Amino acid sequence: MxxxxxxxxxxxxxxxxxxxxxxxxxxxxxxxxxxxxxxxxxxxxxxxxxxxxxxxxxxxxxxxxxxxxxxxxxxxxxxxxxxxxxPRISGVVTCAACAAPFDLDFRLADLADRVRAEAPAGVVTLDDGVTFRLPTAQDEAAVLGLPPDEAERALLARCLISGAPETHGPRVEQAMAGAGIDLDLAATCPECGHGADIRFQIxxxxxxxxxxxxxxxxxxxxxxxxxxxxxxxxxxxxxxxxxxxxxxxxxxxxxxxxxxxx
Structure with a gap:
């Protein structure tokens, strides 16, 4: 063939x-x-x-x-x-307020373009001079199996280029949060108007x-x-x-x- x-x-x-x-x-x-x-x-x-x-x-x-x-x-x-x-992500979401099902549908390319445009590239420098890089799968594998708090600290230490984990860790973690296509999408129930954030992880x-x-x-x-x-x-x-x-x-x-x- x-x-x-x-x-x-x-x-x-x-x-x-x-x-x-x-x-x-x-x-x-x-x-x-x-x-x-x-x-x-x-x-x-x-x-x-x-x-x-x-x-x-x-x-x-x-x-x-x-x-x-x-x-x-x-x-x-x-x-x-x-x-x-x-090209599209489609699904059914149940409203937490009225329990009515409604459709969630969006173009994945639009979401990817937004994440690409907003993503930090290379070494990131915060306004106080602290520098870090985004984690990779190698970093995640290195802390696999550690207790959650210890894994979080170890991952931060691997990605922090300058600055002290104890002092600057929270700011760096906040800057890293939401990196990638792992985010909350705003959705509104057409039946009752209730708004909700729907977690989407590619x-x-x-x-x-x-x-x-x-x-x-x-x-x-x-x-x-x-x-x-x-x-x-x-x-x-x-x-x-x-x-x-x-x-x-x-x-x-x-x-x-x-x-x-x-």
């Missing part, structure tokens, strides 16, 4: 507002979905190392995902979601989506194998958009336009 991957299955993802630091990411395939075992940072790093491509235009290559800042990692996870599952959302889609992946593999006689390896190597398009065609349904990723 020849590959069904088209030229648009690899995308350039800007990692900073200038666009000078960037990564090349390919669309997730079934084998990538099958490799996801949980929703931890380690799971996210392993997935990104599979999806990053060794391209001269990329500032990060396969094996570099653990060195990315939390913002850069989340931007790539958002891009992976858009490549494989489309890492949890993407990895949980992949794990919840396991039955869909198995269905797709079976459908394509029966229809075309392709091997498991061949089917799992298909970009997700191509695989879903083949299944839609076999079922007489409109082909999903996952190429509309922006």
């Amino acid at each position: 020849t590959s069904a991957a088209g030229p648009d299955t690899v995308h350039l993802v800007p990692l900073d507002p200038s666009g000078r630091r960037r990564a090349m990411l390919r669309e997730p395939a079934g084998a990538d979905e099958q490799s996801v075992g949980g929703t931890t940072t380690a799971d996210a790093v392993r997935l990104l190392d599979r999806l990053l491509t060794d391209d001269p235009a990329s500032a990060v290559r396969p094996g570099d995902a653990a060195t990315l800042t939390v913002v850069e990692r989340d931007l790539l996870l958002a891009a992976a979601y858009r490549l494989g599952w489309g 890492q949890d959302y993407l990895l949980a989506t992949i794990r919840c889609d396991w039955a869909t992946l198995i269905h797709d593999v079976h459908r394509i194998a029966v229809a075309y006689g392709w091997s498991l390896t061949e089917i799992l190597s298909l970009p997700r958009g191509s695989r879903r398009a083949f299944v839609a065609l076999l079922d007489g349904e409109p082909i999903p336009r996952t190429a509309e990723r922006s």
Whole structure:
């Protein structure tokens, strides 16, 4: 079987507002979905190392995902979601005031653009001269297993470049808070007008989506194998958009336009 991957299955993802630091990411395939075992940072790093491509235009290559800042990692996870599952995040939220369900729907690209524009790049200097950098997965792995308070202090010590953790720690932690696509989204219930903040974390959302889609992946593999006689390896190597398009065609349904990723 020849590959069904088209030229648009690899995308350039800007990692900073200038666009000078960037990564090349390919669309997730079934084998990538099958490799996801949980929703931890380690799971996210392993997935990104599979999806990053060794391209001269990329500032990060396969094996570099653990060195990315939390913002850069989340931007790539958002891009992976858009490549494989489309441009919008949709869900149903239950109002805490009146218990009525209402829809939550937004363009992931808009959220990623906002986070990218607001994210500190490189070394951050506060107005009192204290400097720090954002944590990476390597930093998080180094404090894994420590009691929460001790882990927090150890992570701060790793990221603080100048200044004293005891004196300047709270300000640095406040400056770090909300970095990445891990934030509260404002939502209003259309029934009663009650406002609420809905927590959205791209890492949890993407990895949980992949794990919840396991039955869909198995269905797709079976459908394509029966229809075309392709091997498991061949089917799992298909970009997700191509695989879903083949299944839609076999079922007489409109082909999903996952190429509309922006």
